[in-house]
Amino acid sequence: MWFNWLTALTKGVLLMAIQIVTDSTVQLTAEELATLPITVVPLIVRIGNQEYFNDGQDITNTEILTHLINDTELPKTSQPSIGQFLEVFDRLGQNGDSVLCLSLTHFLSGTVNAARQAADMSATDVTVIDSLSIDRGLAFQVITAAKLAKNGAPLEAIIAAVDLHRSHTKIYVFLNTLENLIKGGRLSKAAGGIASLLNIKVMGEVVDGELQVAAKGRGKKFLNKQIDAVIDDIKAVSPAKVGLTHVDNLTTVSEISQRIKAALPETLVTIHEAGPVISTYTGIGALAIEYYTD
The missing domain is CATH 3.40.50.10170 (Rossmann fold)
Structure with a gap:
């Protein structure tokens, strides 16, 4: 044993x-x-001809946000x-x-x-x-x-x-666009569908290691509805651990954290800034809700 x-x-x-x-x-x-x-x-993160280690020091989370907002070309990772x-x-x-x-x-x-x-x-x-x-x-x-x-x-x-x-782990990712994932080759155009063209809000789920589009719709109301459903599931299964990750979206994940803790005071909830690699493919405003159930 x-x-x-x-x-x-x-x-x-x-x-x-x-x-x-x-x-x-x-x-x-x-x-x-x-x-x-x-x-x-x-x-490794590459911006133009410059190469950085994704170690939190060589290039920081804040620095990558500046490039995502201002650069015309998406950073590359390896x-x-x-x-x-x-x-x-x-x-x-x-x-x-x-x-x-x-x-x-x-x-x-x-x-x-x-x-x-x-x-x-x-x-x-x-x-x-x-x-x-x-x-x-x-x-x-x-x-x-x-x-x-x-x-x-x-x-x-x-x-x-x-x-x-x-x-026993579930991972949901909430995105304002699929453009970065498709450009970076992490999601096919077929999988993204029309969402990439119309800037439709997207909820993705990691299923057996693969990021799949679970739902898509228009506007913040749709995205908030999907987040509400995930929070309800967390309340129902009462997981021991919850992780919230965001790309320049601390206000939303803090509110999610407060809602979970209000319902489940004993549940461990941690909040994280997405690192340069994840930020590159999810884009500004993205967030993830990840939880483990015993």
């Missing part, structure tokens, strides 16, 4: 640690990063290189530790493939998992994996917990 590692400890067996690696589309708080064995490998992952895997495994790498969904990036190729090249024992998620949904899996790893859980127990989180 999941706690068999305690038997090994009582027998004096020295167990090497498991290090958790993820990518920079994850939404983690400063406290989570400081207290848990998590290493974040940054994706997965971390195999070399980036290889350096991290080798460094974390120098003392014999193993690595569990949780990547954003392959439907939105080739990051997981770069991690797998690096794992094959590394001398470290590395397991790579496609989270089929992103943003705070990815964080739910990463945090649970890191907490178990910190407490000495074996790999099979951590993977089982990650699988459970994946199957």
Whole structure:
């Protein structure tokens, strides 16, 4: 079972640690990063001829908003290189530790493939998992994996917990336009349909790792109706964790947070600014509601 590692400890067996690696589309708080064995490998953002690491320092959330508003050309993004992952895997495994790498969904990036190729090249024992998620949904899996790893859980127990989180997480994305997703190749014109032409408001849902258009309609009234329905679902299932992510839309997500906390005071709700990669494809005003149910 999941706690068999305690038997090994009582027998004096020295167990090497498991290090958790993820990518920079994850939404983690400063406290989570400081207290848990998590290493974040940054994706890359290109603006014109300039290349930046999506690490919160090379280019900030505020700086990317300026480019999204003022530039005629959409910024470009790319997965971390195999070399980036290889350096991290080798460094974390120098003392014999193993690595569990949780990547954003392959439907939105080739990051997981770069991690797998690096794992094959590394001398470290590395397991790579496609989270089929992103943003705070990815964080739910990463945090649970890191907490178990910190407490000495074996790999099979951590993977089982990650699988459970994946199957119990819902992610809804609310967009003012699909233009950026289609331009960036993250959604086909056929999937976007007429919404991309008429600037119709859109609610997307991540289903088995793929972003799908769940509903579309005209005006803010439509979008607010969809948000109300998701909040009602959160109230009904009483999730343990809720993440709210926004692109220059703090007023709306703060109001959503207050409504959830009023109905479910014990529910953990965190608010996050979208990073440069996610902001590039969702556009100004976008928000996401992500929640995990036990």
